[in-house]
Amino acid sequence: MNLATLKGWTGRLPWQWRFGRGSRARSGDVPWGGMVLIGAVVIYLSLLLLLPALNVGVQAFAKGFGPLMEALSKPPLQHAIKLTLLMAAIAVPINTVFGLCAGLVLARKRFPGRTLLLSAIDLPFSISPVVAGLMLVLLYGRNGWFGGALADSGIRIIFALPGMVLATLFVSMPFVAREVIPVLEEMGPEQEEAARTLGANGWQTFWRVTLPNLRWSLLYGLVLTNARAMGEFGAIAVVSGAISGKTETLPLYVEMAYKQYQTQEAYGAALLLALLAIATLILKGLLERTGVDRHGH
Numbered sequence: 337m338n339l340a341t342l343k344g345w346t347g348r349l350p351w352q353w354r355f356g357r358g359s360r361a362r363s364g365d366v367p368w369g370g371m372v373l374i375g376a377v378v379i380y381l382s383l384l385l386l387l388p389a390l391n392v393g394v395q396a397f398a399k400g401f402g403p404l405m406e407a408l409s410k411p412p413l414q415h416a417i418k419l420t421l422l423m424a425a426i427a428v429p430i431n432t433v434f435g436l437c438a439g440l441v442l443a444r445k446r447f448p449g450r451t452l453l454l455s456a457i458d459l460p461f462s463i464s465p466v467v468a469g470l471m472l473v474l475l476y477g478r479n480g481w482f483g484g485a486l487a488d489s490g491i492r493i494i495f496a497l498p499g500m501v502l503a504t505l506f507v508s509m510p511f512v513a514r515e516v517i518p519v520l521e522e523m524g525p526e527q528e529e530a531a532r533t534l535g536a537n538g539w540q541t542f543w544r545v546t547l548p549n550l551r552w553s554l555l556y557g558l559v560l561t562n563a564r565a566m567g568e569f570g571a572i573a574v575v576s577g578a579i580s581g582k583t584e585t586l587p588l589y590v591e592m593a594y595k596q597y598q599t600q601e602a603y604g605a606a607l608l609l610a611l612l613a614i615a616t617l618i619l620k621g622l623l624e625r626t627g628v629d630r631h632g633h
Contacts, residue, residue, distance in 0.1 A: 392603060392606045393607060506571065
């Protein structure tokens, strides 16, 4: 039997049979195993993320829009909002600069202790935030290593804004560095060396060569840093004392209001945190789209 006979019987050659089946599998039916996996993912995300987030919104508006706005206008909650935004406004720029500097050093240089420095950057990932807050208390508290000298100088760290800033900086430190280091290592130093050979100085090389290659990884690091700074609870709870109207951020306010059966205030503050997270993601998407439209890729 030759190919002409087969084509006469079926209207297709053998390789066309295989192509036809493959095209139908790609464009039409999804295997049952894939459907099971998709269903499992949807159920998992719904139970852990979508339904709880939806419930927060429903509970926040359960009594109507008026009571929600009244709860959001209370001075302690207003102060918690301002303090949360302040923590993010301080931590994000500082950790961005630190992450870029650490990434450039660790990706471009080989020196004794490099592995130890990488491990130190990863410490906030492995240490409980509560333990991180306790470490700060042991260092800067009244009976800590530096607490006595600072108190004599009139400087208060623990149960005050500086301690909260230190805790926020600690827990949000690794994100930018860990996002940019793999990109820098994959990029290699060749483009930067070529720029320097052509006469560019260090700042010009960084601004025109290095930073454009880091824009997406840096953006992801900024989003993660901002989310951690605004949502941190454990370390802030230890070093702040959760003083209402003074050292209480939005996550602490949610916990305290819920414990005091102020459910409208608790759900309202939780809704605000969710909206801040959504706003951050929308901003990231807009920046990505702008970058794609500008560079064409």
